[in-house]
Amino acid sequence: DIVMTQSPDSLAVSLGERATINCKSNQSVLDSSNNQNYLAWYQQKPRQPPKLLIYWASTRESGVPDRFSGSGSGTDFTLTISSLQAEDVAVYYCQQYYGTPPRTFGQGTKVEIK
Amino acid sequence: EVQLVESGGGLVKPGGSLRLSCAGSGFTFTSYSMNWVRQAPGKGLEWVSFISSSSSYIYYADSVRGRFTISRDNAKNSLYLQMNSLRAEDTAVYYCARDRDYSTSPVGQWGQGTLVTVSS
Numbered sequence: 001d002i003v004m005t006q007s008p009d010s011l012a013v014s015l016g017e018r019a020t021i022n023c024k025s026n027q028s029v030l031d032s033s034n035n036q037n038y039l040a041w042y043q044q045k046p047r048q049p050p051k052l053l054i055y056w057a058s059t060r061e062s063g064v065p066d067r068f069s070g071s072g073s074g075t076d077f078t079l080t081i082s083s084l085q086a087e088d089v090a091v092y093y094c095q096q097y098y099g100t101p102p103r104t105f106g107q108g109t110k111v112e113i114k
Numbered sequence: 115e116v117q118l119v120e121s122g123g124g125l126v127k128p129g130g131s132l133r134l135s136c137a138g139s140g141f142t143f144t145s146y147s148m149n150w151v152r153q154a155p156g157k158g159l160e161w162v163s164f165i166s167s168s169s170s171y172i173y174y175a176d177s178v179r180g181r182f183t184i185s186r187d188n189a190k191n192s193l194y195l196q197m198n199s200l201r202a203e204d205t206a207v208y209y210c211a212r213d214r215d216y217s218t219s220p221v222g223q224w225g226q227g228t229l230v231t232v233s234s
Contacts, residue, residue, distance in 0.1 A: 001176075038218070040220035040221075042159075042221075044159075049209055049224035049225065049226060049227060050159065050209075050221075050224055051224075052214065052220060052221065052222050055214065055219065055220050061222075091158075093158065093159055095159075095161075095220060095221075097218060097219065097220045100171075100173060101161065101164045101173035102161055102173065102175050102176075103149070103161045103164065103220075104161060105158060105159045105160065105161060106158075107158050108158040108159070
């Protein structure tokens, strides 16, 4: 199974500053036949279900603010919040959906305001 | 508007059984693959099971294989999870989750979840 590891486990960022979350897989999630990375990012706020932010590693879901961006390829990925807002306080998860399931998640990264 | 509504959660003793249901509406249920994802109290997300649109492909996490059974009834726009031989570590909120697209894609829609508590 593909293991997803996020870093850091938590981070505190000042309002308006950049937040960066990393996600690493123990094997590539890049399909060379279509050049797509099967990697998604989710945001989960307290007492709410997760919300899809980014898929194909860098495609922003409809309605997601453009301060959220995804990058990376193969085994190393990054979610960046360019200018942290108060409403961005949440736990963020990466997930791979490459090949047949299991579709494993990272352990999550908690983002707080400094 | 897409809606996924879970039901069937509750308190059950270790070794017991429970059947979760999920009613989908606001989309063509027969066209989408579906998943169950769980979250233990204060913990992260754990993918549990996947079923393709026509039930041709079914997969489970190692932690539940042989104890849980996923199924769907497309005529009723419903997804199910039969959980047997429940353990304390199965205690979690269980989310019904729809793939974003018809083809391979991540989860795009989530229900609000139903809490399963396994305790004596």
